[in-house]
Amino acid sequence: MARAAETTSDIAEAGGPRPLQLTALTKEFAAFTAVDSLDLEIPQGSFFALLGPSGCGKTTTLRMVAGLETPTSGTIHLGDREITYDKPYKRPVNTVFQNYALFPHLDISKNVAFGLQRRGIKDVKKQVADMLELVELTSQAHKKPAQMSGGQQQRVALARALINKPEVLLLDEPLGALDLKLRRGMQIELKRIQTEVGLTFVHVTHDQEEAMTMADTIAVMNHGVIEQMGAPNDLYENPRTTFVANFLGQSNLIAGEIEGREGDHVKVRVQGALASVPGDRAHADSGQGWLGIRPEKVLIAESGETIDAPGETITGGYVTDVSFVGVSTQYMVRMPWGQTLMVFEQNTGSRRMLAVGTKVDVSWRPEYAFLLDASQDAHAGMED
Numbered sequence: 160m161a162r163a164a165e166t167t168s169d170i171a172e173a174g175g176p177r178p179l180q181l182t183a184l185t186k187e188f189a190a191f192t193a194v195d196s197l198d199l200e201i202p203q204g205s206f207f208a209l210l211g212p213s214g215c216g217k218t219t220t221l222r223m224v225a226g227l228e229t230p231t232s233g234t235i236h237l238g239d240r241e242i243t244y245d246k247p248y249k250r251p252v253n254t255v256f257q258n259y260a261l262f263p264h265l266d267i268s269k270n271v272a273f274g275l276q277r278r279g280i281k282d283v284k285k286q287v288a289d290m291l292e293l294v295e296l297t298s299q300a301h302k303k304p305a306q307m308s309g310g311q312q313q314r315v316a317l318a319r320a321l322i323n324k325p326e327v328l329l330l331d332e333p334l335g336a337l338d339l340k341l342r343r344g345m346q347i348e349l350k351r352i353q354t355e356v357g358l359t360f361v362h363v364t365h366d367q368e369e370a371m372t373m374a375d376t377i378a379v380m381n382h383g384v385i386e387q388m389g390a391p392n393d394l395y396e397n398p399r400t401t402f403v404a405n406f407l408g409q410s411n412l413i414a415g416e417i418e419g420r421e422g423d424h425v426k427v428r429v430q431g432a433l434a435s436v437p438g439d440r441a442h443a444d445s446g447q448g449w450l451g452i453r454p455e456k457v458l459i460a461e462s463g464e465t466i467d468a469p470g471e472t473i474t475g476g477y478v479t480d481v482s483f484v485g486v487s488t489q490y491m492v493r494m495p496w497g498q499t500l501m502v503f504e505q506n507t508g509s510r511r512m513l514a515v516g517t518k519v520d521v522s523w524r525p526e527y528a529f530l531l532d533a534s535q536d537a538h539a540g541m542e543d
């Protein structure tokens with residue numbers, strides 16, 4: 160059937176790689192711009208995450224790709240084919256929603272077979288069996304959705320979408336309804352399935368850990384625009400904005416005066432110390448800046464004691480709070496200029512825990528610092 164052929168990834172195989180391309184994609188709701196001239200190229204076969212806080216426009220973006228929302232302007236292409244105004248069912252795209260949307264009266268195998276049967280395909284047994292095997296639910300084929308756990312239902316929803324062999328699978332907060340432990344397990348499962356089937360997955364989430372666990376590439380979205388895009392570790396290690404520094408993990412941002420470039424480093428005067436930031440991690444090179452250091456990159460020792468592998472050191476802090484969280488201990492350290500720094504120290508057992516009130520020095524390796532323009536709000540992207 161014509162539609163069956165259109166909705167398979169066979170087209171892609173015949174025509175070479177087909178990235179999903181959004182160009183100047185915009186969605187306005189009355190006077191409010193939910194998605195603001197978004198440019199994005201998602202390579203075929205990648206696991207791509209759109210990450211951002213509630214209301215940043217990620218679901219609206221996904222809905223435009225699915226054809227459930229009409230863009231105000233801009234285009235959507237899959238390879239050379241423009242799909243901006245195609246009907247949802249004409250697009251080689253399927254969506255998995257947070258609430259599964261399974262048919263309660265049909266058993267699992269019938270739920271999975273649904274898309275093929277709707278297209279008039281009679282012999283679906285082998286494909287359904289393959290899909291159930293892929294999501295490891297072969298033994299549950301005859302159960303009804305209500306007899307399954309949330310995680311199992313989500314895997315059925317995934318199988319039901321994948322059986323249509325879409326070129327692009329859209330996942331809208333797919334693990335949002337699951338409890339934390341199940342969610343972690345499903346993240347690994349989803350990544351395995353994506354690697355196995357090799358389709359483009361576009362995953363929308365506000366959970367930074369979820370995006371980092373699964374995605375090859377993350378686009379961090381804020382107020383309808385992409386703040387930064389890249390591999391999870393690049394974004395984490397080298398954020399370009401205070402929003403990314405705070406939304407993806409946590410950061411200490413210390414105010415400093417940028418003295419300028421010296422070779423391949425930028426020098427910053429922070430609270431009496433002259434710190435150095437590698438040139439490729441410095442996103443400002445004059446005026447005021449925020450010197451950024453991740454909490455786990457800050458080393459701590461009792462005042463006067465030798466810090467293991469020290470770098471730039473600032474003295475005169477004291478511990479105001481200690482939280483033991485198993486693998487690490489998290490300290491809050493009040494610095495002489497009134498700012499509180501976060502320090503996460505791995506519990507290697509090499510020394511005892513520092514008590515509240517202990518006078519401490521902190522230090523960090525210059526290669527782990529980053530530098531941001533101080534015109535940005537230091538609290539942008541922080542959770543309430």
Ligand code: ATP
Nearest residue numbers: 188191193211212213214215216217218219220365
């Ligand atoms: P969440 O994670 O909470 O779903 P999101 O990042 O996915 O957030 P969107 O659902 O894309 O955000 O919404 C972006 C903005 O557009 C929000 O401020 C929302 O209120 C607004 N919006 C979405 N749909 C409509 C609509 N149909 N009419 C008016 N405003 C809308």
